[in-house]
Amino acid sequence: MTCTATETPAVRPRHYPxxxxxxxxxxxxxxxxxxACTLPSGGRPESHPRRNVVDAIRYVNDNGCKWRSVPxxxxxxxxxxxxxxxxxxxxxxxxxxxxxxxxKVRLHDGLNPRTVAVILDSQSVKGAETVGAATRGFDAGxxxxxxxxxxxxxxxGMPLKFMVAPATNRDDQPARDLLFRLRLAHPEVxxxxxxxxxxxxxxxxxxxxxxxxxxxxxxxxDQNGFAVLAKRWRVERAISWVMRARRNVRDYERLISHSExxxxxxxxxxxxRRLTRPPRPRxxxxxxxxxxxxxxxxRPIRIRPRQQPHTIRxxxxxxx
Numbered sequence: 478m479t480c481t482a483t484e485t486p487a488v489r490p491r492h493y494p495x496x497x498x499x500x501x502x503x504x505x506x507x508x509x510x511x512x513a514c515t516l517p518s519g520g521r522p523e524s525h526p527r528r529n530v531v532d533a534i535r536y537v538n539d540n541g542c543k544w545r546s547v548p549x550x551x552x553x554x555x556x557x558x559x560x561x562x563x564x565x566x567x568x569x570x571x572x573x574x575x576x577x578x579x580x581k582v583r584l585h586d587g588l589n590p591r592t593v594a595v596i597l598d599s600q601s602v603k604g605a606e607t608v609g610a611a612t613r614g615f616d617a618g619x620x621x622x623x624x625x626x627x628x629x630x631x632x633x634g635m636p637l638k639f640m641v642a643p644a645t646n647r648d649d650q651p652a653r654d655l656l657f658r659l660r661l662a663h664p665e666v667x668x669x670x671x672x673x674x675x676x677x678x679x680x681x682x683x684x685x686x687x688x689x690x691x692x693x694x695x696x697x698x699d700q701n702g703f704a705v706l707a708k709r710w711r712v713e714r715a716i717s718w719v720m721r722a723r724r725n726v727r728d729y730e731r732l733i734s735h736s737e738x739x740x741x742x743x744x745x746x747x748x749x750r751r752l753t754r755p756p757r758p759r760x761x762x763x764x765x766x767x768x769x770x771x772x773x774x775x776r777p778i779r780i781r782p783r784q785q786p787h788t789i790r791x792x793x794x795x796x797x
Contacts, residue, residue, distance in 0.1 A: 583631070583633070595659065602625075
């Protein structure tokens, strides 16, 4: 079955910062699923250009507006935009695009497409009134009532997996679900770093059941307040990238899957833009945070004198 109506070209003037450029659309368009009218099962031809639909989704994600407030100059009804957003999330298309773009970015930077080391961290965000009581919680440490985002990023800070859960004080229990999903999607991962909240029984569990060696990066002994720590600064930078999209500053979604979809769209936008730029030069020297101290005191060496073995002398005796 062939389409009787072809997709009209996108002639809308692109003046929003979230709009795709021609170079970005050339990277993203081949990753989108084919229209239903081109499949053997058949379907109705799409009435609106896909580039306008993608631009509208990115506009909502970047500016944090309501779906009903999608500007009319996109030429796409807001229900159609939300329908594409929901279908691509439920069908797994969004996760596949994110995974393929992640490999392309690593190849673009001259790295192995698959990473074996990740860094874990979480972020608590306030939940709006649209977030139901069944999918929200309270983080007593941060004094936040809402949800918590759990991230797993590679050594360049690009997220591999997102997971949203109700906010709680402990990170070790949701981290089991995150590591399990990470093992299913990326079986090559073998090493992970995290803060001390992920220590304890989780270290033994991840090694025994998943084969992932989990290392904890503790706080410095003389640390007072926030300080940039080795390995953990990469995931903190990834969280700052996520917060650039205003839709992620606060959680407004009724469904957890939609919250994860907005996080994924934020990183898809970032990775597509990175693929259209020159590759990042590889760092020759380690980062200043991870560089060892210039003056390292040698460990004291204990020298123990070698003791002579005791000799036993037997007195001469006469045999009777």
